[in-house]
Amino acid sequence: MYTEEHLAPVATPPPPVDILRFNTCGSVDDGKSTLIGRLLYDSKSLMEDQIEALERSADLTGGGGINLANLTDGLRAEREQGITIDVAYRYFATPRRKFIIADTPGHVQYTRNMVTGASTANLSIVLVDARAGVIEQSRRHTAIAALLRIPHLVVAVNKMDLVGWSEERFREIRAQFEEFLPRLGIQDVTFIPMSALNGDNVVEASAHTPWYRGPTLLGHLETVHVASDWNLAGLRLPVQWVNRPNRPRDTALHDFRGYSGQIAGGVLRRGQEVVALPSGLISRVKEIWTYDGAVEEAFCPQSVTVVLEHDVDLGRGGMVIGREQPPGVGCDLTARVCWMHPRALQPGRKFLLKHTTQTVPVVVPELLNRLDLETLEPAAAPASLAMNDIGEIRLRTAQPLFFDAYARNRLTGSFILIEPGTHATVAAGLLDEPREFVRPEGAEYVI
Amino acid sequence: MPSYHLDHLQHLETEAIHILREVAGEFERPALLFSGGKDSICLLRLAEKAFRPSEFPLPLLNVDTGHHFPELNDFRDRRAAELGARLIVRTVEDAIARGIAQPAPGEISRNRLQIPTLLAAIEEFRFDCCIGGARRDEEKARAKERFFSFRDAFGQWDPKNQRPEIWNLYNARLNPGENMRVFPLSNWTELDVWEYIRRERLEVPSIYFSHERRCVRRGGQWLPVNNLVPPRPAEEVRDLVVRVRTIGDIISTGCVESRASTVDDIIAEIAAARVTERGSRADDRASEAAMEDRKKAGYF
Numbered sequence A: 001m002y003t004e005e006h007l008a009p010v011a012t013p014p015p016p017v018d019i020l021r022f023n024t025c026g027s028v029d030d031g032k033s034t035l036i037g038r039l040l041y042d043s044k045s046l047m048e049d050q051i052e053a054l055e056r057s058a059d060l061t062g063g064g065g066i067n068l069a070n071l072t073d074g075l076r077a078e079r080e081q082g083i084t085i086d087v088a089y090r091y092f093a094t095p096r097r098k099f100i101i102a103d104t105p106g107h108v109q110y111t112r113n114m115v116t117g118a119s120t121a122n123l124s125i126v127l128v129d130a131r132a133g134v135i136e137q138s139r140r141h142t143a144i145a146a147l148l149r150i151p152h153l154v155v156a157v158n159k160m161d162l163v164g165w166s167e168e169r170f171r172e173i174r175a176q177f178e179e180f181l182p183r184l185g186i187q188d189v190t191f192i193p194m195s196a197l198n199g200d201n202v203v204e205a206s207a208h209t210p211w212y213r214g215p216t217l218l219g220h221l222e223t224v225h226v227a228s229d230w231n232l233a234g235l236r237l238p239v240q241w242v243n244r245p246n247r248p249r250d251t252a253l254h255d256f257r258g259y260s261g262q263i264a265g266g267v268l269r270r271g272q273e274v275v276a277l278p279s280g281l282i283s284r285v286k287e288i289w290t291y292d293g294a295v296e297e298a299f300c301p302q303s304v305t306v307v308l309e310h311d312v313d314l315g316r317g318g319m320v321i322g323r324e325q326p327p328g329v330g331c332d333l334t335a336r337v338c339w340m341h342p343r344a345l346q347p348g349r350k351f352l353l354k355h356t357t358q359t360v361p362v363v364v365p366e367l368l369n370r371l372d373l374e375t376l377e378p379a380a381a382p383a384s385l386a387m388n389d390i391g392e393i394r395l396r397t398a399q400p401l402f403f404d405a406y407a408r409n410r411l412t413g414s415f416i417l418i419e420p421g422t423h424a425t426v427a428a429g430l431l432d433e434p435r436e437f438v439r440p441e442g443a444e445y446v447i
Numbered sequence B: 001m002p003s004y005h006l007d008h009l010q011h012l013e014t015e016a017i018h019i020l021r022e023v024a025g026e027f028e029r030p031a032l033l034f035s036g037g038k039d040s041i042c043l044l045r046l047a048e049k050a051f052r053p054s055e056f057p058l059p060l061l062n063v064d065t066g067h068h069f070p071e072l073n074d075f076r077d078r079r080a081a082e083l084g085a086r087l088i089v090r091t092v093e094d095a096i097a098r099g100i101a102q103p104a105p106g107e108i109s110r111n112r113l114q115i116p117t118l119l120a121a122i123e124e125f126r127f128d129c130c131i132g133g134a135r136r137d138e139e140k141a142r143a144k145e146r147f148f149s150f151r152d153a154f155g156q157w158d159p160k161n162q163r164p165e166i167w168n169l170y171n172a173r174l175n176p177g178e179n180m181r182v183f184p185l186s187n188w189t190e191l192d193v194w195e196y197i198r199r200e201r202l203e204v205p206s207i208y209f210s211h212e213r214r215c216v217r218r219g220g221q222w223l224p225v226n227n228l229v230p231p232r233p234a235e236e237v238r239d240l241v242v243r244v245r246t247i248g249d250i251i252s253t254g255c256v257e258s259r260a261s262t263v264d265d266i267i268a269e270i271a272a273a274r275v276t277e278r279g280s281r282a283d284d285r286a287s288e289a290a291m292e293d294r295k296k297a298g299y300f
Ligand SMILES: Nc1nc2c(ncn2[C@@H]2O[C@H](COP(=O)(O)OP(=O)(O)OP(=O)(O)O)[C@@H](O)[C@H]2O)c(=O)[nH]1
Pocket: A026, A027, A028, A029, A030, A031, A032, A033, A034, A035, A069, A082, A083, A084, A085, A104, A105, A106, A107, A158, A159, A160, A161, A162, A194, A195, A196, A197, A198
């Protein structure tokens, strides 16, 4: 059943986060790694031995001067070629916030690694080279950030030193973005003119941009209000592992059978009526077991072990849900995917689909559309999706999935596709709104 | 209205527990690498949180180089016994005797020789997954590592061709002979580890706290004097009040002068530190890409 109630907004406003996770993106050589180096350097987040190592590597790759990009370009091949190949994670803190940075590669060949770094971000910084303006890779990365529903975007108009700090150029690039951003549904965007190389408007405000009144990059990162993206409406507990102690002589634990998992949505309460999926059997929460003692309630994204009143058939891949706001159910699904493998996706191909804690065989009967990166409009019925394409597809799974639209719940609305044989991860997928929902009212009590 | 809020340590904790349970759910023969060091001490507490009241569904594995601090091995054995966990120890000594690892002429360090020893243990027990306590903030090659890090049949890491890792959906599929290394503490910093040790009141080996030790100045650091590290003529030897920040082999772990005698002291010291913890490990200083090279060869 599909009613308005399923779409009810989250009851409690999510609290602000203590850790801001952000990533850099944009085309190759636009200055992403240099920016992260500059941010760490100017915020005094580097240690002496790191600065020494930077100075030591200067002669090798920096032509004498230090190369700030070497702080994240840690692989030998990256330094040799002067490009980023895979995501580097860096950690730093200011008195206001902790930050997890993912510095991702701009090279189109490594878009899959950009998706990796962006998938867990609360904020994305898209860099553009002020000389080149918006190019296809800037649009691709912005589209991926939008697809992943990263709530905040910063457009860093970089290398302003090479365009004479021209306000007019800054405005032109801003206009280029504002022309297509509405089509991607991105709402919160901040534009900052900067020079990552020289540190203008990164940590310190620049004397070259008297016409810019906004915050520096660090100032923005420290103050942007980022709500946690966990969903607190509608209980979802995908079972990871059945907890059954092997203690035949311990009376307290003899009959213990817990279902361990990370709550992927909502709040779990002792005494609450729950439904075990896929069986549909109804039971009640007897105990919420944690190592630190039993608790009255637990919430997303806590990891718990739940003990139910009744013996129900439930194992890894199953899910415990509440009686309100049931998830969608079905084998026929539509989803948007980012294709990440050189072997293109054609209709009829079969894969393994990993969704929450279950992995099921799946076939892709039809490709619905492919995002045109020039116009940012979907083009219908493509013959295939090539590496780095974004498109919408139909899927048919061997067993029903219990899921939510990605827009409602990141954890129960996402999946990956795995190619059988090679076991390569070939796609990141985001599920569309379900057509049918689980109907727990039909289920029976188990005695 | 209750506030459903997790602080940053709680976030790191639930992320790590989720990963440990994914390992238990996806692999047939996983093992947890336990050295007795601070990171793997946190891992053990996380394993308790992930799997209790059951027994651990995986054994502990340690590669003993023969150059460990004795305090560390004592701690390792005692902790495993207290937890009722199965501890498997494989030694470099034995690997050399059996021809699995061959020291180069004059090679004293056991660093490289740990790798074939570990790979032989993986083969012996047919482990398909080894959980390690490595963190991305330790080193620049580690900063590139996935939570689930794929290794081919030779144990090699291919940093140019890692599997994408999207959201918290970990692809744990392997073909026979292949192997996964899993790092639940990837997102933890050194400070997070100590704050967690404080919050959980975890016991750590005594060498992390300040103590008196005879040290010799070598390669810009203070190495502990012992039968493997005898002072050479003209080297400066001093009795210092020191502690170790990261524990490697006794021949390569630099001691730092410190008065930190409690976990609170250590946290204050790290918060004010101006060098990274790896700044005191000679094995990482060997060359610019020392860690990357070792990891490509099968190091944890
Ligand atoms: N003049 C000028 N040069 C810059 C600026 N920012 C970066 N650069 C230079 O641009 C080049 C590329 O910088 P990187 O930081 O490696 O670029 P990237 O975006 O990380 O590249 P990939 O990660 O390979 O996509 C380097 O030579 C930098 O020194 C800037 O603000 N001004």
